[in-house]
Amino acid sequence: MSNSPSRVNLLDFDPAALEAFFVNMGEKPFRARQVLPWLHQRFCDDIGQMSDLSKAAREKLAAVAEIKPPRVLRDATANDGARKWLFAVENDTGAENAVEAVYLPEDDRGTLCISTQAGCMMDCAFCSTGRQGFNRNLSTGEIVGQLWVANRTLLAEGMNAPWIEAGRPPITNVVLMGMGEPLANFKNVVAALQLFLSDHAYGLSRRRVTLSTSGVTPMIDALRDACPVALAVSLHAPDDTLRDRLMPINRRHPLPELMAACRRYLDQAPRDFITFEYLLLADVNDAPAQAAALIELVRDVPCKFNLIPFNSFPDAPYQAPMRNRVLAFQRVLMDAGIITTIRKARGEDIDAACGQLAGQVHNRVRYRMSDVPRRAERYDDAREVAALSAPGERRRSSFQAKHPVA
Numbered sequence: 001m002s003n004s005p006s007r008v009n010l011l012d013f014d015p016a017a018l019e020a021f022f023v024n025m026g027e028k029p030f031r032a033r034q035v036l037p038w039l040h041q042r043f044c045d046d047i048g049q050m051s052d053l054s055k056a057a058r059e060k061l062a063a064v065a066e067i068k069p070p071r072v073l074r075d076a077t078a079n080d081g082a083r084k085w086l087f088a089v090e091n092d093t094g095a096e097n098a099v100e101a102v103y104l105p106e107d108d109r110g111t112l113c114i115s116t117q118a119g120c121m122m123d124c125a126f127c128s129t130g131r132q133g134f135n136r137n138l139s140t141g142e143i144v145g146q147l148w149v150a151n152r153t154l155l156a157e158g159m160n161a162p163w164i165e166a167g168r169p170p171i172t173n174v175v176l177m178g179m180g181e182p183l184a185n186f187k188n189v190v191a192a193l194q195l196f197l198s199d200h201a202y203g204l205s206r207r208r209v210t211l212s213t214s215g216v217t218p219m220i221d222a223l224r225d226a227c228p229v230a231l232a233v234s235l236h237a238p239d240d241t242l243r244d245r246l247m248p249i250n251r252r253h254p255l256p257e258l259m260a261a262c263r264r265y266l267d268q269a270p271r272d273f274i275t276f277e278y279l280l281l282a283d284v285n286d287a288p289a290q291a292a293a294l295i296e297l298v299r300d301v302p303c304k305f306n307l308i309p310f311n312s313f314p315d316a317p318y319q320a321p322m323r324n325r326v327l328a329f330q331r332v333l334m335d336a337g338i339i340t341t342i343r344k345a346r347g348e349d350i351d352a353a354c355g356q357l358a359g360q361v362h363n364r365v366r367y368r369m370s371d372v373p374r375r376a377e378r379y380d381d382a383r384e385v386a387a388l389s390a391p392g393e394r395r396r397s398s399f400q401a402k403h404p405v406a
């Protein structure tokens with residue numbers, strides 16, 4: 001596998017972009033449909049092996065392109081079967097950052113939780129990743145590469161499952177719920193989603209791909225229009241006062257705006273409900289009265305709730321809730337007819353549990369949401385957010401210009 005910086009990474013191309021790439025090379029667009037299965041179904045890392053391309057076509061392609069998944073730094077499996085890959089991604093100074101993907105095997109599926117940014121700018125008060133600040137957006141190849149590595153590794157190890165015998169890859173479900181805010185890296189994330197859904201690549205149904213957002217509302221609309229997949233929203237509070245404190249994004253896009261965006265998303269969503277993730281923090285947001293307030297908040301939004309008892313990490317400012325408080329909170333929601341699950345903690349012995357991603361990794365910090373003054377400073381419109389998410393770049397925007405990072 002070559003690492004020449006002058007070659008393009010074929011994992012960076014969604015199906016339409018790969019067609020355009022071949023046309024630019026003077027080749028027919030159908031070459032994309034030949035090459036995509038080599039990349040994303042056979043997990044091939046050597047252009048020379050693509051035997052349905054002529055030798056001349058392979059040599060022409062290999063002169064300008066390579067297949068470069070992110071490099072695995074660490075690979076650890078927990079006692080409960082959860083597995084975490086730690087990947088190295090270089091920033092524009094050549095220094096390395098680390099991002100993670102977590103594999104959660106179950107009897108009827110294999111789920112991979114992937115990262116979309118190195119670090120995260122959202123600075124949620126309870127989050128280990130948010131504490132590290134933001135470094136950069138991942139490229140499409142770095143996002144897709146996590147799935148590529150997981151599938152390739154599990155196949156090479158001889159993983160056995162009914163769906164593999166039926167010709168499907170080991171990973172059946174993808175959740176964009178790892179490090180980073182996916183909607184702040186919109187262009188690269190949508191390109192990755194196109195590959196997850198393409199029959200020439202991973203062939204996943206929209207219902208098996210879930211994007212989780214902290215609530216960047218203009219981009220929820222943009223996702224609905226560009227590539228609607230199942231949507232999860234991190235809620236974590238029933239009112240703006242508490243959510244402002246826990247999640248700085250709420251100061252820009254408060255709850256009424258978020259609920260309206262959720263209702264609009266349901267017009268195109270592959271599932272007829274939104275999943276609300278609700279992290280339970282002891283004596284902060286776990287009171288029965290707060291569950292009752294949630295019922296009012298989501299009254300017009302068909303939804304399910306997923307309660308996540310807080311996983312503590314070193315120097316965490318919050319405590320895990322008591323089990324009886326978790327069950328009481330669930331009961332209030334269930335009694336109102338809202339399906340409410342409690343997420344089982346997995347992978348705790350390898351720091352793979354929710355909110356612990358990259359807990360032992362120190363990324364270089366460039367930017368935090370809390371650098372923003374408390375006054376309401378809102379994204380001008382979706383285009384500004386999109387401008388924050390050009391491929392693999394250091395972010396340049398009026399927002400950044402006002403808040404330069406050392």
Ligand code: SF4
Pocket residue numbers: 120121122123124127128129130131178179180181214
């Ligand atoms: S909870 Fe999600 S959005 Fe918030 S800081 Fe952590 S990774 Fe970012």
